[in-house]
Amino acid sequence: MKRVYIATIGAISLMITAPFMGQILGVNSLFQLESAIAQNVNKQSQMQLQLVAEKQIETQDQEGKKIKKWEALKNQQVVQPGDILRYTLRGENKSDRQLKNLTLNQPIPKQMIYVLKSVDAPQNTTITYSIDNGRSFVANPTIKVTLSDGRVETKAAPANLYTHIRLKVPSIAAKSTFQASYKTQIR
Structure with a gap:
Protein backbone atom coordinates (compact mmCIF):
# COMPACT_ATOMS: atom_id res chain seq x y z
CA MET A 1 0.00 0.00 0.00
CA LYS A 2 2.85 2.39 0.87
CA ARG A 3 4.54 1.69 -2.50
CA VAL A 4 1.39 2.58 -4.44
CA TYR A 5 0.98 5.77 -2.38
CA ILE A 6 4.62 6.83 -2.92
CA ALA A 7 4.42 6.04 -6.65
CA THR A 8 1.22 8.08 -6.98
CA ILE A 9 2.78 11.09 -5.23
CA GLY A 10 5.87 10.77 -7.48
CA ALA A 11 3.75 10.67 -10.65
CA ILE A 12 1.68 13.71 -9.55
CA SER A 13 4.86 15.64 -8.70
CA LEU A 14 6.30 14.90 -12.12
CA MET A 15 3.13 16.06 -13.88
CA ILE A 16 3.16 19.33 -11.94
CA THR A 17 6.87 20.10 -12.46
CA ALA A 18 7.23 18.93 -16.08
CA PRO A 19 5.80 22.10 -17.66
CA PHE A 20 8.35 24.22 -15.78
CA MET A 21 11.43 22.15 -16.60
CA GLY A 22 11.87 23.83 -19.96
CA GLN A 23 12.41 27.12 -18.16
CA ILE A 24 15.30 25.81 -16.03
CA LEU A 25 18.61 26.24 -17.87
CA GLY A 26 20.09 22.92 -19.06
CA VAL A 27 17.11 20.76 -18.07
CA ASN A 28 15.30 21.39 -21.34
CA SER A 29 17.95 19.54 -23.36
CA LEU A 30 17.63 16.47 -21.12
CA PHE A 31 13.95 16.03 -21.98
CA GLN A 32 13.99 16.78 -25.69
CA LEU A 33 13.09 13.73 -27.72
CA GLU A 34 14.80 13.37 -31.02
CA SER A 35 14.55 10.53 -33.46
CA ALA A 36 17.61 8.68 -34.57
CA ILE A 37 17.86 6.45 -37.62
CA ALA A 38 20.25 3.55 -37.57
CA GLN A 39 21.87 3.17 -40.93
CA ASN A 40 23.73 0.21 -42.28
CA VAL A 41 26.79 1.64 -44.00
CA ASN A 42 27.52 -1.74 -45.55
CA LYS A 43 24.57 -2.23 -47.92
CA GLN A 44 25.38 -5.87 -48.70
CA SER A 45 24.85 -8.69 -46.24
CA GLN A 46 28.02 -10.38 -45.07
CA MET A 47 26.87 -13.97 -45.39
CA GLN A 48 24.40 -15.32 -47.87
CA LEU A 49 23.00 -18.77 -47.04
CA GLN A 50 21.14 -21.17 -49.29
CA LEU A 51 19.60 -24.54 -48.43
CA VAL A 52 19.09 -26.99 -51.30
CA ALA A 53 17.23 -30.31 -51.03
CA GLU A 54 17.81 -33.29 -53.31
CA LYS A 55 16.21 -36.72 -53.48
CA GLN A 56 18.30 -39.86 -53.95
CA ILE A 57 17.34 -41.70 -57.14
CA GLU A 58 18.46 -45.23 -57.96
CA THR A 59 18.86 -46.25 -61.56
CA GLN A 60 20.69 -49.03 -63.36
CA ASP A 61 23.45 -48.75 -65.89
CA GLN A 62 23.68 -50.90 -69.04
CA GLU A 63 25.34 -53.71 -67.09
CA GLY A 64 22.59 -53.77 -64.44
CA LYS A 65 24.63 -52.11 -61.70
CA LYS A 66 22.71 -49.81 -59.40
CA ILE A 67 23.66 -46.18 -59.66
CA LYS A 68 22.69 -43.66 -56.99
CA LYS A 69 22.39 -40.04 -58.02
CA TRP A 70 20.80 -36.91 -56.61
CA GLU A 71 17.90 -35.04 -58.18
CA ALA A 72 16.96 -31.53 -57.07
CA LEU A 73 13.57 -31.32 -55.39
CA LYS A 74 11.25 -29.01 -57.22
CA ASN A 75 8.02 -27.39 -56.02
CA GLN A 76 5.25 -29.84 -55.18
CA GLN A 77 7.47 -32.88 -55.82
CA VAL A 78 6.20 -35.98 -54.01
CA VAL A 79 8.41 -37.93 -51.63
CA GLN A 80 7.54 -41.29 -50.12
CA PRO A 81 8.35 -42.95 -46.78
CA GLY A 82 11.84 -44.41 -47.01
CA ASP A 83 13.12 -41.83 -49.52
CA ILE A 84 16.54 -40.39 -48.74
CA LEU A 85 16.96 -36.61 -48.99
CA ARG A 86 20.23 -34.70 -48.95
CA TYR A 87 20.24 -31.14 -47.69
CA THR A 88 23.14 -28.95 -48.76
CA LEU A 89 23.80 -25.71 -46.93
CA ARG A 90 25.85 -23.28 -48.96
CA GLY A 91 27.21 -20.07 -47.52
CA GLU A 92 28.99 -17.26 -49.29
CA ASN A 93 30.99 -14.62 -47.45
CA LYS A 94 30.37 -11.58 -49.61
CA SER A 95 32.29 -9.18 -47.38
CA ASP A 96 35.86 -8.00 -47.70
CA ARG A 97 36.83 -9.46 -44.35
CA GLN A 98 37.05 -12.84 -42.71
CA LEU A 99 34.00 -14.02 -40.76
CA LYS A 100 34.72 -15.81 -37.49
CA ASN A 101 32.82 -18.22 -35.26
CA LEU A 102 29.84 -18.87 -37.48
CA THR A 103 27.19 -21.16 -35.92
CA LEU A 104 24.58 -22.76 -38.16
CA ASN A 105 21.66 -24.68 -36.63
CA GLN A 106 19.69 -26.96 -38.92
CA PRO A 107 16.44 -28.46 -37.63
CA ILE A 108 15.50 -31.96 -38.73
CA PRO A 109 11.82 -31.92 -39.69
CA LYS A 110 9.55 -34.18 -37.62
CA GLN A 111 8.60 -36.17 -40.74
CA MET A 112 12.26 -37.17 -41.22
CA ILE A 113 14.94 -39.21 -39.51
CA TYR A 114 18.56 -38.07 -39.56
CA VAL A 115 20.88 -40.54 -41.33
CA LEU A 116 23.63 -41.12 -38.75
CA LYS A 117 27.14 -39.98 -39.66
CA SER A 118 25.96 -38.41 -42.92
CA VAL A 119 27.24 -34.86 -42.33
CA ASP A 120 29.82 -33.83 -44.90
CA ALA A 121 31.48 -30.55 -43.89
CA PRO A 122 34.89 -28.88 -44.13
CA GLN A 123 37.53 -30.45 -41.88
CA ASN A 124 37.69 -27.59 -39.34
CA THR A 125 33.90 -27.62 -38.71
CA THR A 126 32.69 -28.78 -35.29
CA ILE A 127 29.53 -30.88 -35.63
CA THR A 128 27.15 -31.40 -32.70
CA TYR A 129 23.60 -32.71 -32.42
CA SER A 130 20.51 -32.11 -30.34
CA ILE A 131 17.89 -34.63 -29.26
CA ASP A 132 15.95 -32.11 -27.14
CA ASN A 133 14.64 -29.67 -29.76
CA GLY A 134 17.76 -27.51 -29.81
CA ARG A 135 18.12 -26.83 -26.07
CA SER A 136 21.49 -28.60 -25.85
CA PHE A 137 24.04 -29.90 -28.34
CA VAL A 138 26.67 -32.66 -27.97
CA ALA A 139 28.93 -34.57 -30.34
CA ASN A 140 27.44 -37.96 -29.45
CA PRO A 141 23.90 -37.79 -28.01
CA THR A 142 23.04 -40.49 -25.51
CA ILE A 143 19.95 -41.71 -23.70
CA LYS A 144 19.43 -43.68 -20.50
CA VAL A 145 17.76 -47.06 -20.95
CA LYS A 175 34.92 -13.58 -50.71
CA SER A 176 34.84 -17.35 -50.21
CA THR A 177 32.23 -20.06 -49.83
CA PHE A 178 31.30 -22.75 -47.32
CA GLN A 179 29.34 -25.94 -48.00
CA ALA A 180 28.03 -28.72 -45.77
CA SER A 181 25.47 -31.44 -46.36
CA TYR A 182 23.56 -34.07 -44.40
CA LYS A 183 21.01 -36.76 -45.19
CA THR A 184 17.58 -37.57 -43.82
CA GLN A 185 15.08 -40.32 -44.50
CA ILE A 186 11.33 -39.79 -44.81
CA ARG A 187 9.48 -41.58 -41.95
Missing part, protein backbone atom coordinates in the same frame (compact mmCIF):
# COMPACT_ATOMS: atom_id res chain seq x y z
CA THR A 146 16.35 -49.18 -18.12
CA LEU A 147 17.23 -52.83 -18.66
CA SER A 148 14.96 -55.76 -17.75
CA ASP A 149 16.97 -56.36 -14.56
CA GLY A 150 16.39 -52.76 -13.43
CA ARG A 151 19.88 -51.44 -14.22
CA VAL A 152 20.11 -48.15 -16.08
CA GLU A 153 22.52 -48.05 -19.00
CA THR A 154 23.64 -45.15 -21.18
CA LYS A 155 23.38 -45.86 -24.91
CA ALA A 156 23.84 -43.91 -28.11
CA ALA A 157 20.65 -42.07 -29.04
CA PRO A 158 18.85 -43.64 -31.99
CA ALA A 159 18.64 -41.64 -35.21
CA ASN A 160 14.90 -41.02 -34.83
CA LEU A 161 15.53 -38.86 -31.71
CA TYR A 162 17.83 -36.34 -33.44
CA THR A 163 16.11 -32.95 -33.76
CA HIS A 164 18.91 -30.54 -34.83
CA ILE A 165 22.39 -30.42 -36.31
CA ARG A 166 24.77 -27.62 -35.34
CA LEU A 167 27.77 -26.69 -37.45
CA LYS A 168 30.38 -24.38 -35.90
CA VAL A 169 32.69 -22.92 -38.49
CA PRO A 170 35.74 -21.18 -36.98
CA SER A 171 36.26 -18.86 -39.96
CA ILE A 172 35.31 -18.21 -43.55
CA ALA A 173 37.74 -16.16 -45.60
CA ALA A 174 36.64 -12.99 -47.37
Whole structure:
Protein backbone atom coordinates (compact mmCIF):
# COMPACT_ATOMS: atom_id res chain seq x y z
CA MET A 1 0.00 0.00 0.00
CA LYS A 2 2.85 2.39 0.87
CA ARG A 3 4.54 1.69 -2.50
CA VAL A 4 1.39 2.58 -4.44
CA TYR A 5 0.98 5.77 -2.38
CA ILE A 6 4.62 6.83 -2.92
CA ALA A 7 4.42 6.04 -6.65
CA THR A 8 1.22 8.08 -6.98
CA ILE A 9 2.78 11.09 -5.23
CA GLY A 10 5.87 10.77 -7.48
CA ALA A 11 3.75 10.67 -10.65
CA ILE A 12 1.68 13.71 -9.55
CA SER A 13 4.86 15.64 -8.70
CA LEU A 14 6.30 14.90 -12.12
CA MET A 15 3.13 16.06 -13.88
CA ILE A 16 3.16 19.33 -11.94
CA THR A 17 6.87 20.10 -12.46
CA ALA A 18 7.23 18.93 -16.08
CA PRO A 19 5.80 22.10 -17.66
CA PHE A 20 8.35 24.22 -15.78
CA MET A 21 11.43 22.15 -16.60
CA GLY A 22 11.87 23.83 -19.96
CA GLN A 23 12.41 27.12 -18.16
CA ILE A 24 15.30 25.81 -16.03
CA LEU A 25 18.61 26.24 -17.87
CA GLY A 26 20.09 22.92 -19.06
CA VAL A 27 17.11 20.76 -18.07
CA ASN A 28 15.30 21.39 -21.34
CA SER A 29 17.95 19.54 -23.36
CA LEU A 30 17.63 16.47 -21.12
CA PHE A 31 13.95 16.03 -21.98
CA GLN A 32 13.99 16.78 -25.69
CA LEU A 33 13.09 13.73 -27.72
CA GLU A 34 14.80 13.37 -31.02
CA SER A 35 14.55 10.53 -33.46
CA ALA A 36 17.61 8.68 -34.57
CA ILE A 37 17.86 6.45 -37.62
CA ALA A 38 20.25 3.55 -37.57
CA GLN A 39 21.87 3.17 -40.93
CA ASN A 40 23.73 0.21 -42.28
CA VAL A 41 26.79 1.64 -44.00
CA ASN A 42 27.52 -1.74 -45.55
CA LYS A 43 24.57 -2.23 -47.92
CA GLN A 44 25.38 -5.87 -48.70
CA SER A 45 24.85 -8.69 -46.24
CA GLN A 46 28.02 -10.38 -45.07
CA MET A 47 26.87 -13.97 -45.39
CA GLN A 48 24.40 -15.32 -47.87
CA LEU A 49 23.00 -18.77 -47.04
CA GLN A 50 21.14 -21.17 -49.29
CA LEU A 51 19.60 -24.54 -48.43
CA VAL A 52 19.09 -26.99 -51.30
CA ALA A 53 17.23 -30.31 -51.03
CA GLU A 54 17.81 -33.29 -53.31
CA LYS A 55 16.21 -36.72 -53.48
CA GLN A 56 18.30 -39.86 -53.95
CA ILE A 57 17.34 -41.70 -57.14
CA GLU A 58 18.46 -45.23 -57.96
CA THR A 59 18.86 -46.25 -61.56
CA GLN A 60 20.69 -49.03 -63.36
CA ASP A 61 23.45 -48.75 -65.89
CA GLN A 62 23.68 -50.90 -69.04
CA GLU A 63 25.34 -53.71 -67.09
CA GLY A 64 22.59 -53.77 -64.44
CA LYS A 65 24.63 -52.11 -61.70
CA LYS A 66 22.71 -49.81 -59.40
CA ILE A 67 23.66 -46.18 -59.66
CA LYS A 68 22.69 -43.66 -56.99
CA LYS A 69 22.39 -40.04 -58.02
CA TRP A 70 20.80 -36.91 -56.61
CA GLU A 71 17.90 -35.04 -58.18
CA ALA A 72 16.96 -31.53 -57.07
CA LEU A 73 13.57 -31.32 -55.39
CA LYS A 74 11.25 -29.01 -57.22
CA ASN A 75 8.02 -27.39 -56.02
CA GLN A 76 5.25 -29.84 -55.18
CA GLN A 77 7.47 -32.88 -55.82
CA VAL A 78 6.20 -35.98 -54.01
CA VAL A 79 8.41 -37.93 -51.63
CA GLN A 80 7.54 -41.29 -50.12
CA PRO A 81 8.35 -42.95 -46.78
CA GLY A 82 11.84 -44.41 -47.01
CA ASP A 83 13.12 -41.83 -49.52
CA ILE A 84 16.54 -40.39 -48.74
CA LEU A 85 16.96 -36.61 -48.99
CA ARG A 86 20.23 -34.70 -48.95
CA TYR A 87 20.24 -31.14 -47.69
CA THR A 88 23.14 -28.95 -48.76
CA LEU A 89 23.80 -25.71 -46.93
CA ARG A 90 25.85 -23.28 -48.96
CA GLY A 91 27.21 -20.07 -47.52
CA GLU A 92 28.99 -17.26 -49.29
CA ASN A 93 30.99 -14.62 -47.45
CA LYS A 94 30.37 -11.58 -49.61
CA SER A 95 32.29 -9.18 -47.38
CA ASP A 96 35.86 -8.00 -47.70
CA ARG A 97 36.83 -9.46 -44.35
CA GLN A 98 37.05 -12.84 -42.71
CA LEU A 99 34.00 -14.02 -40.76
CA LYS A 100 34.72 -15.81 -37.49
CA ASN A 101 32.82 -18.22 -35.26
CA LEU A 102 29.84 -18.87 -37.48
CA THR A 103 27.19 -21.16 -35.92
CA LEU A 104 24.58 -22.76 -38.16
CA ASN A 105 21.66 -24.68 -36.63
CA GLN A 106 19.69 -26.96 -38.92
CA PRO A 107 16.44 -28.46 -37.63
CA ILE A 108 15.50 -31.96 -38.73
CA PRO A 109 11.82 -31.92 -39.69
CA LYS A 110 9.55 -34.18 -37.62
CA GLN A 111 8.60 -36.17 -40.74
CA MET A 112 12.26 -37.17 -41.22
CA ILE A 113 14.94 -39.21 -39.51
CA TYR A 114 18.56 -38.07 -39.56
CA VAL A 115 20.88 -40.54 -41.33
CA LEU A 116 23.63 -41.12 -38.75
CA LYS A 117 27.14 -39.98 -39.66
CA SER A 118 25.96 -38.41 -42.92
CA VAL A 119 27.24 -34.86 -42.33
CA ASP A 120 29.82 -33.83 -44.90
CA ALA A 121 31.48 -30.55 -43.89
CA PRO A 122 34.89 -28.88 -44.13
CA GLN A 123 37.53 -30.45 -41.88
CA ASN A 124 37.69 -27.59 -39.34
CA THR A 125 33.90 -27.62 -38.71
CA THR A 126 32.69 -28.78 -35.29
CA ILE A 127 29.53 -30.88 -35.63
CA THR A 128 27.15 -31.40 -32.70
CA TYR A 129 23.60 -32.71 -32.42
CA SER A 130 20.51 -32.11 -30.34
CA ILE A 131 17.89 -34.63 -29.26
CA ASP A 132 15.95 -32.11 -27.14
CA ASN A 133 14.64 -29.67 -29.76
CA GLY A 134 17.76 -27.51 -29.81
CA ARG A 135 18.12 -26.83 -26.07
CA SER A 136 21.49 -28.60 -25.85
CA PHE A 137 24.04 -29.90 -28.34
CA VAL A 138 26.67 -32.66 -27.97
CA ALA A 139 28.93 -34.57 -30.34
CA ASN A 140 27.44 -37.96 -29.45
CA PRO A 141 23.90 -37.79 -28.01
CA THR A 142 23.04 -40.49 -25.51
CA ILE A 143 19.95 -41.71 -23.70
CA LYS A 144 19.43 -43.68 -20.50
CA VAL A 145 17.76 -47.06 -20.95
CA THR A 146 16.35 -49.18 -18.12
CA LEU A 147 17.23 -52.83 -18.66
CA SER A 148 14.96 -55.76 -17.75
CA ASP A 149 16.97 -56.36 -14.56
CA GLY A 150 16.39 -52.76 -13.43
CA ARG A 151 19.88 -51.44 -14.22
CA VAL A 152 20.11 -48.15 -16.08
CA GLU A 153 22.52 -48.05 -19.00
CA THR A 154 23.64 -45.15 -21.18
CA LYS A 155 23.38 -45.86 -24.91
CA ALA A 156 23.84 -43.91 -28.11
CA ALA A 157 20.65 -42.07 -29.04
CA PRO A 158 18.85 -43.64 -31.99
CA ALA A 159 18.64 -41.64 -35.21
CA ASN A 160 14.90 -41.02 -34.83
CA LEU A 161 15.53 -38.86 -31.71
CA TYR A 162 17.83 -36.34 -33.44
CA THR A 163 16.11 -32.95 -33.76
CA HIS A 164 18.91 -30.54 -34.83
CA ILE A 165 22.39 -30.42 -36.31
CA ARG A 166 24.77 -27.62 -35.34
CA LEU A 167 27.77 -26.69 -37.45
CA LYS A 168 30.38 -24.38 -35.90
CA VAL A 169 32.69 -22.92 -38.49
CA PRO A 170 35.74 -21.18 -36.98
CA SER A 171 36.26 -18.86 -39.96
CA ILE A 172 35.31 -18.21 -43.55
CA ALA A 173 37.74 -16.16 -45.60
CA ALA A 174 36.64 -12.99 -47.37
CA LYS A 175 34.92 -13.58 -50.71
CA SER A 176 34.84 -17.35 -50.21
CA THR A 177 32.23 -20.06 -49.83
CA PHE A 178 31.30 -22.75 -47.32
CA GLN A 179 29.34 -25.94 -48.00
CA ALA A 180 28.03 -28.72 -45.77
CA SER A 181 25.47 -31.44 -46.36
CA TYR A 182 23.56 -34.07 -44.40
CA LYS A 183 21.01 -36.76 -45.19
CA THR A 184 17.58 -37.57 -43.82
CA GLN A 185 15.08 -40.32 -44.50
CA ILE A 186 11.33 -39.79 -44.81
CA ARG A 187 9.48 -41.58 -41.95
